[in-house]
Amino acid sequence: EDKVVQSPLSLVVHEGDTVTLNCSYEVTNFRSLLWYKQEKKAPTFLFMLTSSGIEKKSGRLSSILDKKELSSILNITATQTGDSAIYLCAVDNSGYALNFGKGTSLLVTP
Amino acid sequence: NAGVTQTPKFQVLKTGQSMTLQCAQDMNHEYMSWYRQDPGMGLRLIHYSVGAGITDQGEVPNGYNVSRSTTEDFPLRLLSAAPSQTSVYFCASTSGGSYTGELFFGEGSRLTVL
DSSP states (O other), rough: OOOEEEEEEEEEEEOOOEEEEEEEEEEEEEEEEEEESSSSSSSSEEEEETTTBBBETTTTTTEEETTTTTEEEEEEEEEOGGEEEEEEEEEEESSOOOEEEEEEEEEEEE | OOOOOEEEEEEOOOOOOOOEEEEEEEESSSEEEEEEEOOTEOOOOOOEEEEETTEEEOSSTEEEOOOOOOBBBEEEESOOOGGOEEEEEEEEEETTTTTTTOOOOOOOOOEOOO
């Protein structure tokens, strides 16, 4: 059975802190790992990581894929209150739908 | 482009009633899917379609029915609503030809079954 496990499930930090969110997976036919941010409504795409692109960075957010350990981390530096959201990790092993983890709920306090 | 459009945004049903959640996309995407999201559970795949006329079950298909008669539309039918189907439902689409991993989501439909 395919599994995507995220940790921690929730996290509270102060503005300016750096956070690391974790995602591990056990799936057949791994194609890519994706990170999404979900605020009030639908998830919005952050990064996709594959065998040929194991590190991505955008502003204060960065992500690394460790194919040997079957895991990924999402780093957020200098957190802001606007970073408060649920962060979802998902794995694609089919090309048309995703297996999602339960998400990490991040709260950044002023 | 409107992207992925879901209707209705909110719905309250009584146990045993049936209804259809509508989903339409205008990006000519081949792949469409329905997810449900419950607190602390992430998104779980209900049904998906890889093209018009082709559908298949996901992780939690029981109590739901789908069809894909056109590329644009992928409605989700609740046959006889149960309180366990109280959830937020998301429709998503992606392109098969130039797949980047990014699913395009609708804004969600919040369903309450009493």
